Amino acid sequence: MKKQFILWCQSVLKRLLGLDEQHVIKKLKEKGLTVGDNFIMQQGCIIDGSHCFHITIGNDVCLAPNVHILAHDASTWWFLEHTRIMNTTIGNRVFIGTGSIIMPGVTLGNDVIIGAGSVVTKDVPDNCIYAGNPARFLSSTNEYITREKAKMNSENTFDEKFYIDRASSADLALIKKMAAKHGTAYLR
Incomplete structure (x- = not known):
């Protein structure tokens, strides 16, 4: 909860100061x-x-x-x-x-x-x-994507629930374990 509050505060502060990425892109688009x-x-x-x-x-x-x-x-x-x-x-x-x-x-x-x-x-x-x-x-x-696709399997491929801000410590440990076992892991 504390982490989410800090991230929210940072986001608000960036927007107020005009430093968030969306604001920067908007200003650059206005310039061409x-x-x-x-x-x-x-x-x-x-x-x-x-x-x-x-x-x-x-x-x-x-x-x-x-x-x-x-x-x-x-x-x-x-x-x-x-x-x-x-x-x-x-x-x-x-x-x-x-x-x-x-x-x-x-x-x-x-x-x-x-x-x-x-x-x-x-x-x-x-x-x-x-x-x-x-x-x-x-x-x-194409060659790179074909090689990476061949490495993907049900053990080392994870969905959005495994994002660091959503995952439990057990989920994060599992990703780490599978990355070590297979040499890599894949996150949607």
């Missing part, structure tokens, strides 16, 4: 950011506020915490007194892992996964997984 349906932006993400009208984000996109999406490069300012501006595009059904940076001018295709901590400096084609610094091709998304 294009965002499709079912867009999820987790805490700490930065979408280039001064050049957001150069950024297009498709449908079914998730930004994990602390992702940065850029549309400008100010490294030229001291030398040219101009900043480079480039269009940055994120396709449909894209997941961008925690702490990743999408550099200005990059296009991510559809059905793309970007691994955590990646720095994406070049375009990523459809149906690809890229990771690293600089990000490089690892696998097709």
Whole structure:
């Protein structure tokens, strides 16, 4: 109960200060950011506020915490007194892992996964997984999903009642045990 109250207070405070993700996206849209349906932006993400009208984000996109999406490069300012501006595009059904940076001018295709901590400096084609610094091709998304699906079974697959804010300590212990036994667990 105390934990839920603290989370509620944090949520209210963020909204009042204009720091919650929904408020940030609303303000960026007013400045020209294009965002499709079912867009999820987790805490700490930065979408280039001064050049957001150069950024297009498709449908079914998730930004994990602390992702940065850029549309400008100010490294030229001291030398040219101009900043480079480039269009940055994120396709449909894209997941961008925690702490990743999408550099200005990059296009991510559809059905793309970007691994955590990646720095994406070049375009990523459809149906690809890229990771690293600089990000490089690892696998097709279809191959990865097929491998992961083969690992799923009734012991290591869990539904929403197992979310940390809903699960009992016994439920959490079970997920941990199954992840250890199978090398991974899956949560809806």
